[in-house]
Amino acid sequence: PIILGIESSCDETSAAICIDGKIRSNIIANQTIHEKYGGVVPELASRAHQQNIIPAVEQAFREAKVHKNDVDAIAFTRGPGLLGSLLVGTSFAKAFALARNIPLIDVNHMQAHILAHFIEEPVPRFPFLCLTVSGGHTQLVLVKDYFDMELLGQTLDDAAGEAFDKTAKILGLPYPGGPLIDRYAQGGNPLAYRFPEPQIPGLNFSFSGLKTAILYFMQQKEQEQPGFVQANIHDICASVQARIVSVLLNKLRRAAEASGVRDVAIAGGVSANSGLRQSLLALGERQGWRVFIPRFEYCTDNAAMIAIAGHYKYEADDFVGQEVAPLARWAV
Numbered sequence: 001p002i003i004l005g006i007e008s009s010c011d012e013t014s015a016a017i018c019i020d021g022k023i024r025s026n027i028i029a030n031q032t033i034h035e036k037y038g039g040v041v042p043e044l045a046s047r048a049h050q051q052n053i054i055p056a057v058e059q060a061f062r063e064a065k066v067h068k069n070d071v072d073a074i075a076f077t078r079g080p081g082l083l084g085s086l087l088v089g090t091s092f093a094k095a096f097a098l099a100r101n102i103p104l105i106d107v108n109h110m111q112a113h114i115l116a117h118f119i120e121e122p123v124p125r126f127p128f129l130c131l132t133v134s135g136g137h138t139q140l141v142l143v144k145d146y147f148d149m150e151l152l153g154q155t156l157d158d159a160a161g162e163a164f165d166k167t168a169k170i171l172g173l174p175y176p177g178g179p180l181i182d183r184y185a186q187g188g189n190p191l192a193y194r195f196p197e198p199q200i201p202g203l204n205f206s207f208s209g210l211k212t213a214i215l216y217f218m219q220q221k222e223q224e225q226p227g228f229v230q231a232n233i234h235d236i237c238a239s240v241q242a243r244i245v246s247v248l249l250n251k252l253r254r255a256a257e258a259s260g261v262r263d264v265a266i267a268g269g270v271s272a273n274s275g276l277r278q279s280l281l282a283l284g285e286r287q288g289w290r291v292f293i294p295r296f297e298y299c300t301d302n303a304a305m306i307a308i309a310g311h312y313k314y315e316a317d318d319f320v321g322q323e324v325a326p327l328a329r330w331a332v
């Protein structure tokens with residue numbers, strides 16, 4: 001089948017074409033308007049989606065060399081995400097399905113981040129473990145089948161991506177700061193400063209304490225020695241990144257030990273982090289895991305993951321009607 005996928009949950013407007021389970025185009029329009037506000041402004045995001053969605057879809061058709069009459073179904077992100085943003089993609093998908101008289105497929109954005117692993121070989125075998133780390137979520141998921149997922153643990157406060165972005169904000173870096181911290185961390189000493197590791201029982205996470213610790217650390221250092229942060233930015237970023245990565249991987253190792261599962265994956269925007277990717281590969285080697293890391297373009301928000309999820313739902317005849325409405329919150 002030919003599936004058109006639409007993603008509009010946050011600040012990326014994206015459209016993708018999937019033909020028989022293979023991605024043929026994946027157009028992503030990033031919204032730069034939020035940079036100067038230090039975070040995503042929901043009202044501005046939904047307006048930008050309105051402007052970007054038609055051009056993104058048209059380009060996705062052009063690149064895939066597919067005509068809109070040939071689409072068999074349209075898949076869209078129903079949630080979780082910003083309601084005003086989700087409404088743009090949802091309304092577009094409903095109108096497209098109605099006009100072309102084709103089925104409508106609702107996709108859970110957090111499931112789609114995980115299903116991005118089925119875009120390309122090699123694919124993990126069920127059941128596998130997935131650490132989904134993004135701007136709004138930090139989840140440890142046991143993936144039993146395409147749409148049968150069990151949440152083993154999650155963050156009790158900030159997401160891993162938020163920990164990166166808020167640290168960056170404290171350091172005076174623009175939004176989103178995660179990729180910048182990653183870049184500064186290269187060439188820095190990860191052992192230069194020791195930030196506390198939160199003591200959270202079980203498989204849950206917490207990142208708000210780390211953010212506060214970094215804030216106090218910076219204020220104190222700057223007071224003692226003005227210009228300290230600027231002079232030591234590489235070491236600070238490397239140390240913060242190392243701590244976030246160690247928190248994530250310690251829990252992932254525990255989950256693997258407890259479940260006995262040896263196919264281990266990461267997904268979501270933070271899985272683009274080079275420190276996390278390297279440390280996971282090293283850990284996987286020591287533990288005898290098969291490790292799965294998405295290609296960069298499939299880590300952060302994209303419609304290819306929505307289209308591939310749509311493909312598997314299409315195969316299962318899993319469709320929704322025109323009464324469907326977006327969900328700001330939606331369990332994995």
Ligand code: ATP
Binds near residue numbers: 268
């Ligand atoms: P969610 O998927 O939870 O709804 P989201 O869609 O906003 O949230 P993604 O687009 O999947 O999240 O990921 C964005 C997050 O990934 C941001 O917090 C960003 O800083 C972070 N990120 C992206 N690249 C990197 C990187 N190289 N290192 C660290 N963080 C990164």
Ligand code: MG
Binds near residue numbers: 010011012135300301
């Ligand atoms: Mg985003």
Ligand code: FE
Binds near residue numbers: 109
């Ligand atoms: Fe996302």
